[in-house]
Amino acid sequence: MNNIAIKIENLSKSFGQGDSKVTVIDGASFSLKKGEFVSLVAPSGAGKTTLLMMLGCVLEPSSGKITIGDEVVYDNKWKVKDDRELRRKKIGFIFQAHYLIPFLNIEENIKLLPYENGESEKVVGKRVDSIMDYLDMKDKMKSMPSQLSGGQNQRIAIARALANEPDIILADEPTAALDKQRAISVVKMLKKITREQNVTIVMVTHDDSLLPYCDKVLSIEDKKINIKVNAKV
Ligand SMILES: Nc1ncnc2c1ncn2[C@@H]1O[C@H](COP(=O)(O)OP(=O)(O)OP(=O)(O)O)[C@@H](O)[C@H]1O
Numbered sequence: 266m267n268n269i270a271i272k273i274e275n276l277s278k279s280f281g282q283g284d285s286k287v288t289v290i291d292g293a294s295f296s297l298k299k300g301e302f303v304s305l306v307a308p309s310g311a312g313k314t315t316l317l318m319m320l321g322c323v324l325e326p327s328s329g330k331i332t333i334g335d336e337v338v339y340d341n342k343w344k345v346k347d348d349r350e351l352r353r354k355k356i357g358f359i360f361q362a363h364y365l366i367p368f369l370n371i372e373e374n375i376k377l378l379p380y381e382n383g384e385s386e387k388v389v390g391k392r393v394d395s396i397m398d399y400l401d402m403k404d405k406m407k408s409m410p411s412q413l414s415g416g417q418n419q420r421i422a423i424a425r426a427l428a429n430e431p432d433i434i435l436a437d438e439p440t441a442a443l444d445k446q447r448a449i450s451v452v453k454m455l456k457k458i459t460r461e462q463n464v465t466i467v468m469v470t471h472d473d474s475l476l477p478y479c480d481k482v483l484s485i486e487d488k489k490i491n492i493k494v495n496a497k498v
């Protein structure tokens with residue numbers, strides 16, 4: 266069985282053209298295994314969000330190859346018929362701000378995407394129940410986002426990403442709005458999810474104290490990607 270969740274080969278991204286052309290990522294190659302918990306660190310403006318959005322097939326690379334599971338999704342051009350469907354089914358996103366829809370309650374926010382994917386109420390209901398149980402948020406199903414704290418809403422954003430049973434979760438500074446203790450508890454939760462659900466998580470963070478929880482640390486230096494493998498934690 267192929268144990269690779271995502272593989273990129275010689276991936277590059279530039280913005281602009283001619284004199285104003287800026288290369289952000291220059292020939293990145295690495296692969297991430299299923300169930301790996303990976304952090305992505307680099308100074309502001311170094312290209313973390315750019316890389317994450319390419320991994321999530323949201324942003325088109327300038328060149329290179331992206332393979333998700335055993336499907337080549339990009340090889341100097343998009344290879345999938347429907348990149349939106351690919352994103353919807355295989356990839357979950359968590360952002361710095363939770364982006365919950367303010368006029369839907371928590372349950373509706375979480376179930377929106379699975380329903381959009383045509384899944385049945387029964388299947389989604391069961392799955393979301395167990396996710397909310399797991400995140401200790403079951404009593405908040407009928408609350409509105411405005412009634413929850415920042416940390417609670419961030420957990421709901423995690424629940425929403427999981428509700429779709431993605432293979433890969435891409436998280437852009439998911440703990441930035443949280444205090445230290447809550448940040449660590451969210452990170453421990455993400456790690457547990459990778460272990461128990463075999464999901465690969467790539468998390469952008471500026472907080473070095475969170476790095477020991479990760480299996481690998483990717484960093485962007487001078488448009489190149491470095492990989493550090495942490496000792497088993
Ligand atoms: N759509 C775009 N058009 C032109 N330049 C862009 C675009 N998106 C990003 N850039 C440039 O690419 C570089 C990397 O941006 P990116 O958002 O990936 O940085 P980052 O590492 O996520 O930074 P931060 O930590 O501040 O979020 C920056 O110089 C940015 O100005």
Ligand SMILES: [Mg+2]
Pocket residue numbers: 313314315437
């Ligand atoms: Mg960014």
